[in-house]
Amino acid sequence: MSTDEIRAIELLRRVSYGRVATSMRAxxxxxxxxxxxxxxxxxxxxxxxxxxxxxxxxxxxxxGADNFDSGSEHLWSVQFTGTAEIVEPTDGELTTFGTEPEFVDGEPFDPVYMRIEPQFVTVHALDYASETPTTLPGGASVRRHLHHVA
Structure with missing residues (x-):
């Protein structure tokens, strides 16, 4: 496993939700x-x-997943690209997932599980450093000079 893959896995473990993207009917x-x-x-x-x-x-x-709503001055984003397949999780994996939502868009939640075999991994870090902090909704403060590190 590459250094970027290890770093991405470590970061992904810090958050619970992300976004999956593909195409449906083109x-x-x-x-x-x-x-x-x-x-x-x-x-x-x-x-x-x-x-x-x-x-x-x-x-x-x-x-992809990120910590953009964390209020941290050290923001990150990870993306895994690979083939997805429907799987049955183990009892241990189900426990790790924790409680399910009761409803999604007003209908009872019915879970389906997919595993992604990562083929490409991207990690981006955005660090803010400035004398002038900006207050975000919720009271978090960040500094607004962007340094992009890939």
Whole structure:
């Protein structure tokens, strides 16, 4: 495993949700998903009722997560690109996922699980450093000079 892959896995373990992207009927879409890291692979939990799992299964997808709403001066974003497949999680993986939402868009939540075998991993770090902090909604303060590190 490369240094970027190790770093991305470590960062991904810090947040619970991200977005999966692929195409459905030749149109791109992005859907929210809960994730865990198991055996250095990304395991997603989506709502079956939306049908996104059918477009993802067997296809190349991108899964991204970030800490952009954390209020930290050290922001990061990771993206895993690879083939997704529907899987049955182990009891331990189900426990790691934790509680499920009760409803999604007003209908009862029906989970479906997908594993992504990462083929490409991207990590971006955005560090803010300035004398003038900016207050974000919720009271968090960040500094507004952007330094992009890939």
């Amino acid at each position: 149109m791109p879409f992005v859907a929210p998903a809960r994730h865990i890291v198991a055996d250095d692979r990304v395991l997603l939990r989506l709502h079956r009722g939306l049908g996104y799992h059918r477009a993802c299964n067997g296809s190349v997808v991108a899964y």
